[in-house]
Amino acid sequence: MTTRLNPYLSFDGDARxxxxFYRDVFGGELRLSTFGEFGQADTPHADKIMHGMLESPSGLTLMGADTPPGMEYEAGGGYSVSLSGDDESELRGCWEKLSDGGSVSVPLEKQMWGDIFGMCTDRFGVPWMVNISTQD
Structure with missing residues (x-):
């Protein structure tokens, strides 16, 4: 197996x-496991997500889970998820879905370095950077 670096996102009870939502954005296969499936069936968080993994047809992997009981949830903890490539149609489609219901801090448009770039925070509080490489 190849070594991979995958974003792992934490949520405050809305991981499912x-x-x-990310499956709708990127497509692919989503596998979700609850705390209840791993021995915590008689607890208030049994139906919450202990581990989720999305693998898209284009090779993206995104993982996430609800914050475990006893741990404090911290929204936006100093990170952004970067999505980049040269398939403008695919990336614009992702941008539209990610920014819908969220907030845009940098509109998706041509930047001084020549690429099309934008920044948004989706409706779940996850910050995204989308960069579309252009060929001049």
């Missing part, structure tokens, strides 16, 4: 909805 968020991961299903």
């Amino acid at each position: 909805q968020a991961m299903e």
Whole structure:
């Protein structure tokens, strides 16, 4: 198996909805496991997501889970998820879905370095950077 670096996102009880949203954005296979499936069936968080993994047809992997009981949830903890490539149609489609219901801090448009770039925070509070490489 090849070594990979995958973003792993933490959520405050809405991991299922968020991961299903990302499946709608990127496509692919989503696998979700709850705390209840791993021995915590008689707890208030049994239906919350202990581990989720999305693998898209284009090779993207995104993981996420609800914050475990006893741990404090911290939204936006100093990170952004970067999505980049040269398939403008695919990346613009992802941008439209990610920014819908969220907030845009940098509109998706041509930048001084020549690429099309934008920054948004999706409706789940996850910050995204989208960069579309252009060939001049």
